Amino acid sequence: MCCTPGSIHGFGMPPNYLLRGGLFLLLALALVGLAAPWIAPYDPVEQIDAVAGKHQPPLTAMAAMQLEHGRWRLANRVERSGDQLIVDRLGQTQEYPVTEVLNLDQNGVLDQRVFVLGTDKFGRDVLSRLIYGIRVSLMIGVLSVVLALIIGIAVGAIAALGGKLLDSLLMRFVDGILTLPWIFLLMTLTALFATDTWMLIVLLGMTSWPPISRLMRAELMGLRQRDFVLAARGQGLGEVRIFFRHMLPNAMTAVMLAATLRVGNLILIETSLSFLGFGVQPPQASLGNMIADGQGVLLTAWWVAGFPSAVLVFAVVAINLVGDGLRDWLDPRKH
Amino acid sequence: MTTLLEVRNLSKSFIWRLPWRQRQYLKAVDEVNLDVVRGECLAVVGESGSGKTTLGRCLLRLLEPDTGEIHFDGEDLIQLTRRQLRRRRVQFQMVFQDSAAALDPRMRIAASIAEPIRFHHLRPAAEVDSRVNSLLELVGLAASLNDRYPHQLSGGQRQRVGIARALATEPKLLLLDEPVSALDVSVRAQILGLLAELRQRLALTMIFIAHDLAMVEQIADRVAVMYLGRVVEIGDRRAIFKQPRHPYTRSLLRAIPIPDPRRRQRREVLTGEVPSPLSPPPGCAFHPRCATARKPDGSLKPLCSEVKPELVASDSAHPVACHYPTGES
Numbered sequence: 001m002c003c004t005p006g007s008i009h010g011f012g013m014p015p016n017y018l019l020r021g022g023l024f025l026l027l028a029l030a031l032v033g034l035a036a037p038w039i040a041p042y043d044p045v046e047q048i049d050a051v052a053g054k055h056q057p058p059l060t061a062m063a064a065m066q067l068e069h070g071r072w073r074l075a076n077r078v079e080r081s082g083d084q085l086i087v088d089r090l091g092q093t094q095e096y097p098v099t100e101v102l103n104l105d106q107n108g109v110l111d112q113r114v115f116v117l118g119t120d121k122f123g124r125d126v127l128s129r130l131i132y133g134i135r136v137s138l139m140i141g142v143l144s145v146v147l148a149l150i151i152g153i154a155v156g157a158i159a160a161l162g163g164k165l166l167d168s169l170l171m172r173f174v175d176g177i178l179t180l181p182w183i184f185l186l187m188t189l190t191a192l193f194a195t196d197t198w199m200l201i202v203l204l205g206m207t208s209w210p211p212i213s214r215l216m217r218a219e220l221m222g223l224r225q226r227d228f229v230l231a232a233r234g235q236g237l238g239e240v241r242i243f244f245r246h247m248l249p250n251a252m253t254a255v256m257l258a259a260t261l262r263v264g265n266l267i268l269i270e271t272s273l274s275f276l277g278f279g280v281q282p283p284q285a286s287l288g289n290m291i292a293d294g295q296g297v298l299l300t301a302w303w304v305a306g307f308p309s310a311v312l313v314f315a316v317v318a319i320n321l322v323g324d325g326l327r328d329w330l331d332p333r334k335h
Numbered sequence: 336m337t338t339l340l341e342v343r344n345l346s347k348s349f350i351w352r353l354p355w356r357q358r359q360y361l362k363a364v365d366e367v368n369l370d371v372v373r374g375e376c377l378a379v380v381g382e383s384g385s386g387k388t389t390l391g392r393c394l395l396r397l398l399e400p401d402t403g404e405i406h407f408d409g410e411d412l413i414q415l416t417r418r419q420l421r422r423r424r425v426q427f428q429m430v431f432q433d434s435a436a437a438l439d440p441r442m443r444i445a446a447s448i449a450e451p452i453r454f455h456h457l458r459p460a461a462e463v464d465s466r467v468n469s470l471l472e473l474v475g476l477a478a479s480l481n482d483r484y485p486h487q488l489s490g491g492q493r494q495r496v497g498i499a500r501a502l503a504t505e506p507k508l509l510l511l512d513e514p515v516s517a518l519d520v521s522v523r524a525q526i527l528g529l530l531a532e533l534r535q536r537l538a539l540t541m542i543f544i545a546h547d548l549a550m551v552e553q554i555a556d557r558v559a560v561m562y563l564g565r566v567v568e569i570g571d572r573r574a575i576f577k578q579p580r581h582p583y584t585r586s587l588l589r590a591i592p593i594p595d596p597r598r599r600q601r602r603e604v605l606t607g608e609v610p611s612p613l614s615p616p617p618g619c620a621f622h623p624r625c626a627t628a629r630k631p632d633g634s635l636k637p638l639c640s641e642v643k644p645e646l647v648a649s650d651s652a653h654p655v656a657c658h659y660p661t662g663e664s
Contacts, residue, residue, distance in 0.1 A: 227436040234397055235451040235504065236424030245450070249441050 019328075022321025029315055033135035040128040041116070045283040048113065049074035052089050053123025055301040056115050064111040065096070066103040074123065078110055118303035120293050129285035130307055136280055137287045138315070140201055141267035147205025148212055148266075149259050155209065156216025160224070161243070171217070174210040182207060183272065190278040200279060204266055215258050219251035253327065260323035264316040271312060287312045338406075339508060339540050340371040340394070345403030347386075347393050351613060361612050363389040364400070365564035368646065371508070376534060376541040378551035378572075380587065381561035384609050387544045390561070391512050394542070395427055396420060408507070425455055425504035432513040434493035438485040438500075445471075445481035448500045457504060470499040475529060491522035495529070502537070510542045515550065527554055548584075549591040552576065560584045563612055563620040566646055570653025580652060580660040582627045619644050619658065627659050 032039065042048075048064060052074040056062070062074040065087070077088040085096040085104075098104060103111055117126040159170040189203050223229055224247070232242045267287070273279030274288025275295075282289055287308045294305025347364040363386040371377050381387045393400040396412050405412040407427060415423060431437035438447055448467045452458050458466050468478040474495040485493055494514060501509055511530070515523040531554055534541060545551050551558060552572070559569040560581060568581040579585045586605045607624050610616050618640040622628040628639035638658045648654040 227431050227433060228439045230392075230397055231429065231431060231437045231500075232439075232450075234395060234424060234429045235454070235500075236421040237451065237454050238421065241454065246439050250439070 016325075018321050019325025022318045022325060025314055025318035026322055029134055029311070029318065030138060032131055033138045036131045036135040040131040042113070042125040042128045044124065044128040044132040044285050047122040047124055048072045050121075050123045053113075053115075053119050054121055055297065055304070056119040056123070057301070058116060058118040058126075058303050060115045060118065062113050062115070064103075064113045065101045066111070067100055068102065074113065080104075117307050118301070120290070120301075120304045121297070124283075126290075126303055126307060129290055130287075130311060133285040133287045133290050133308055134311060134315070136197060136285065137267050137270055137312075140197065140204065140270045140280075140286075141263045141319075143201045144204035144208065144266050144270075145259050145263045147201065148209040148262065149255070151206065152209035152212025153216050153255065155213035157220060157243070157248075159213065160217045160220035167217075171214070174213055177207075177210045182269075186269065186273055187276065187278045190273055197280060197284070200270070200273075204269065208262065208266060208269075212255060212258060212262070216251060216255055219254050220247055223247045223250055257323055257327045260326055261320060264319035264323075267312070267315060267319075287315075337373050338370045339373045339408060340369070340542075341404075341406040342367060342369040342394065343404040343406075344368065345390070345393060345400050345405065347389055347398060347400045359613050362564050362615065363612065364393060367403075367564075367566055369559060369566065369569070371540060371542060373507075373540055374538055375556040376543055376554055378543045378545055378555035378558045379561060380545050380548055380551060380558060382546060382609055384563075384612060385561040386564035386612075387546075387561050388512055389564075391429070391510050391542065391544050395424075395429055395510055397429070422455075425451070425457070426506050427508040427510065428501035428504060428506040429510045429512065430494070430497050430501050430514045432516055434490060434497045434517070435485060437497050438493065440485055443482050443484060444488070444496045447485075447496065448481075448503050451500070451504050455504060466503075470503055471496075473502065473533070474499040475525075489522075490518050491525060494518060494522075494526055498526075498529070498533070502533070505537075506539070508540045508542070510544070512544045513546060514543075516546065523550075530554060547590065548576070548587050560587065563609065563615055565620065565656060567621065567657065568653070568655045569646070570655075574653050578652070578661075580655040581621075581657045582625050582661075583621050585661070616640075618642055619656075627657075627661075 047053075049072055053062065062076060063078040065073045065075065065078065065085070067073060073087075073089065075087045075089040079086045080098070083098050085098060085101060087094045087096055101110070113125075115125050115127070117130060120126055120129070155170055155174070159167045186203065186207060189207070190200060193199055193203060229242060229246055232246050233239075237245075270279050270286065271288035271291065274286045275292040277289075277292065279288055280286035290308040291305045291312070294301065294303075294308070298305055345364055345367045346362065349361040349363055351359040351361050365386070367390060369377070379387045379390065389398060392398040393403075394405060396405070400413070403413070407423070410423070412420065412423070438444070442450075445464070445467050448470055449463050452463050452466060453460070467481060471478050471481060476492060476495050476499070480488065480492070485496070488496065494517075498514075514530070515526050518526060527550075530541070530543075533539060534554075541554075543551055543555060548558070555572050557569065557571055558575040559566050560575070560583065561567065562583050568575065568579070568584045570580075575584060576588065579588055590605075605624055610620065610623060616623050618638075619625070619628065619642075622635065622639040625639065628636050630636060636658070642658070644656045644658050646654045646656040652660075
């Protein structure tokens with residue numbers, strides 16, 4: 001049924017499984033992103049003990065002592081002996097008077113921190129950062145595509161239906177934008193204007209609509225010649241109705257597919273920007289700046305960049321699977 | 336008998352532009368005059384490229400003709416504003432050749448049929464559904480099909496939907512652009528039968544565009560034959576089939592297969608292609624392919640190769656655009 005060249009369905013697996021797999025993965029990621037504040041075990045930006053907690057491997061459990069002035073210390077082992085706490089920290093044994101530690105209980109066992117996916121160079125919990133990073137990256141990807149869709153559809157429709165002059169002007173403008181090296185353009189723009197995530201979304205949305213507008217225009221140009229549009233005109237329907245009832249819905253199949261795939265693209269772009277230090281600004285976590293944090297220590301602390309990279313791959317693959325499945329789903333002939 | 340549609344000197348050219356060439360004009364419809372009488376079925380017959388589809392679309396102003404007048408029910412459609420025209424459109428509807436392309440693939444057929452009724456408020460909202468069902472019934476489809484998508488129907492069923500949609504606005508004139516050419520032969524007969532029946536029941540006036548004469552023999556009252564954008568012969572069906580006057584009409588008639596071998600006649604097969612409408616031959620457009628245009632020694636008759644024949648009627652026979660028509664008494 002669906003064997004266009006380049007389709008992932010060509011691998012001989014029934015397409016339904018791939019679509020379902022993609023949807024499942026994407027939904028799981030979206031849920032993780034949405035529920036981030038409730039499921040993240042710790043505060044993603046909290047540097048509880050940047051010295052002792054630095055680059056701890058996955059599944060490390062450490063004792064956490066609260067000292068005065070809101071300072072915390074992480075330790076591998078804590079034991080109480082009379083008025084003193086004997087603490088294994090950074091390979092040394094230290095003694096703390098019990099009075100200095102605020103979160104003691106009767107047995108002397110303190111709070112425990114479990115770093116399921118390890119910690120980064122500031123001793124921040126990678127799992128918590130990852131959960132928030134998914135939230136931020138997905139939100140940027142989806143929202144900037146929504147913005148790009150709105151602009152792209154409007155520009156494409158105006159170009160296709162607004163007469164030759166307008167068409168030429170708009171399309172030459174689009175050509176112009178497409179010739180710009182987007183990564184440098186975005187680096188410049190984000191460096192100048194991207195003060196927060198919302199500005200970043202606006203910038204990404206405003207720079208990624210041109211391909212969508214082109215596609216929209218091409219679809220509408222094709223549809224204008226189709227018999228059913230002519231038939232609608234022959235029935236005396238108004239141009240507005242013809243556009244919204246017959247042309248737009250039929251053009252949306254291709255546009256929605258392209259937009260879905262674009263979400264994956266934009267997540268990658270956001271990641272690249274953050275990796276280069278221009279996108280989501282630290283300490284806020286995004287998949288990109290997490291990978292950047294870990295790239296220098298790939299051999300010694302692989303988990304810092306490894307987990308966000310894996311999530312990025314899963315997210316982009318899932319989006320592509322869903323995009324592919326969406327094409328079939330949007331086509332009423334394939335129901 | 337009054338005329339419903341009067342077409343005067345209708346022309347339509349397309350501009351053919353190549354960047355390295357001067358623009359050329361393709362005269363798809365060239366000074367066509369037609370009258371369609373209320374209640375009749377006029378067939379327009381011609382090869383591909385003869386301009387019959389363009390003519391049809393111009394008649395309904397789905398294409399803007401360059402020059403000419405189209406009087407529908409006494410009103411010149413060319414003079415109407417867009418808004419006025421939109422309201423008029425309910426009175427003339429069209430059925431397309433490719434029923435799959437003519438129906439919106441994302442609309443259930445009931446929605447497609449209901450759309451013009453709702454848009455023009457032809458029925459109170461509460462009665463639209465029953466109207467749709469009765470239209471489906473009228474064209475011989477089960478009302479239970481109304482929630483299907485076009486691709487879920489067979490070609491014949493789809494064409495019935497196309498007809499039902501065209502009839503939804505209760506038009507006076509139905510333009511059928513090769514409505515059965517894309518269908519299987521067995522389905523063809525059913526649709527032609529349906530059209531004949533509908534014509535009777537609804538007192539419809541029809542323009543039936545077809546590319547061969549065999550298709551219109553049962554349904555047409557009159558036949559107009561087109562060649563390269565011009566009407567070359569027009570007359571009653573009997574006259575066209577029994578006494579064709581234009582050599583082109585004769586060759587079209589001879590192209591109809593005759594099942595009885597004893598009645599089979601020697602075929603004069605037309606040689607050559609239709610000349611390019613970009614550079615139509617001078618004089619009679621048909622002369623390069625015409626046997627009548629040649630003298631016994633094979634040279635061309637000067638009249639044919641130099642003078643464009645007009646469509647003229649003689650006292651005793653139907654109009655023909657030929658310098659040497661047959662059947663002159």
